[in-house]
Amino acid sequence: MSTHIKVIFLFIFGGLLFPVFPGMGQTKGFTVVIDAGHGGKDPGAIGSSSREKDITLSVAKKLGALIEKNHKDVKVIYTRKDDSFVALDRRAAIANNAKANLFISIHCNAVPKNRNSPQGVETFILGLHRSKDNLEVAKKENSVILLEEDYSQKYEGFNPQEPESYIIFEFMSDQYLKQSLHLASLVQYSLVKNSGRINRDVRQAGFLVLREVAMPSILVELGYISNRNDEKYLKSAVGQNSMANSIYLAFNEYKRDYDKKNQIFSNEPQKQSQNTISSENTIEYRVQFLTSSQKYEANSPVFKGLSPVNCYKDGTVYKYTYGSATDLKEIITILHEVQPKFKDAFIVQFQNGVRIK
Numbered sequence: 001m002s003t004h005i006k007v008i009f010l011f012i013f014g015g016l017l018f019p020v021f022p023g024m025g026q027t028k029g030f031t032v033v034i035d036a037g038h039g040g041k042d043p044g045a046i047g048s049s050s051r052e053k054d055i056t057l058s059v060a061k062k063l064g065a066l067i068e069k070n071h072k073d074v075k076v077i078y079t080r081k082d083d084s085f086v087a088l089d090r091r092a093a094i095a096n097n098a099k100a101n102l103f104i105s106i107h108c109n110a111v112p113k114n115r116n117s118p119q120g121v122e123t124f125i126l127g128l129h130r131s132k133d134n135l136e137v138a139k140k141e142n143s144v145i146l147l148e149e150d151y152s153q154k155y156e157g158f159n160p161q162e163p164e165s166y167i168i169f170e171f172m173s174d175q176y177l178k179q180s181l182h183l184a185s186l187v188q189y190s191l192v193k194n195s196g197r198i199n200r201d202v203r204q205a206g207f208l209v210l211r212e213v214a215m216p217s218i219l220v221e222l223g224y225i226s227n228r229n230d231e232k233y234l235k236s237a238v239g240q241n242s243m244a245n246s247i248y249l250a251f252n253e254y255k256r257d258y259d260k261k262n263q264i265f266s267n268e269p270q271k272q273s274q275n276t277i278s279s280e281n282t283i284e285y286r287v288q289f290l291t292s293s294q295k296y297e298a299n300s301p302v303f304k305g306l307s308p309v310n311c312y313k314d315g316t317v318y319k320y321t322y323g324s325a326t327d328l329k330e331i332i333t334i335l336h337e338v339q340p341k342f343k344d345a346f347i348v349q350f351q352n353g354v355r356i357k
């Protein structure tokens, strides 16, 4: 155990120096690692007509594409982009070697066939599991290392099935923990409110892959592949697009907060004044609810009482939006006001008055 602890301490304090001073000599770039769970000889959880490894890969690629398209300053790295087997320590090494700022691991949950399957999304951060259920999820996800050669040596005697192996998971730097929790809350909120998933909360458990990365990190269990309703959604294109978009919206919010903090640190290291944040380049969210070739009057009945309504022209088409917010939670509340009237309404982003796609 003593070697364990030494290794973990080294690992924590070695990594800690880096993110505490975000403005100091750091390049402007931001790197996010997107980790599609399982792959190759490891299918992950198996549903009645789908496999976890396919769902995680699809959502991971969609999420990455959204980030790449909309954040030119962000580098997206995938731990896998096809159906290949990648060991857990390799996934972590990819992130650590890239000195990534964020690590997002994507999974689907499952319970054995003889149990009634729960339903819903849960977002995990590294920690000591507070409940037996959380330990079970971690055990299941960690057990993929049994497919790796020399796993006992590679993970310093870690045995995924042994509760004592999890004691060391208590050590995580506060800084990472706080940032991980922040992202986890945003992702969970967005998947529940924007994608309409059942809320199974942000949780803590001892995931090996999260332990090995030296940066804020989360692991999302998108839903239960062992639940019929969840599986149907998880494997559908509509579901995958929506979940990728929800994680993306949460990423936006996290990145914006990160940029604000960096700006404060690098420009005004002493004052930390909130006023140094320029409103330029701020992302604005609106709810788009209608597209038409016609230009309608502000009080037109086609708006079903929504007022005031904004309109922008995209090619030859008029697009109508309602509400405006710079905060994700706020815009999701507005989306919920609009959805009973326009069920296909969705969130769009503007920067300096121009829609970003």
Ligand SMILES: [Zn+2]
Binding pocket: 037, 038, 044, 045, 052, 106, 107, 108, 141
């Ligand atoms: Zn998994």
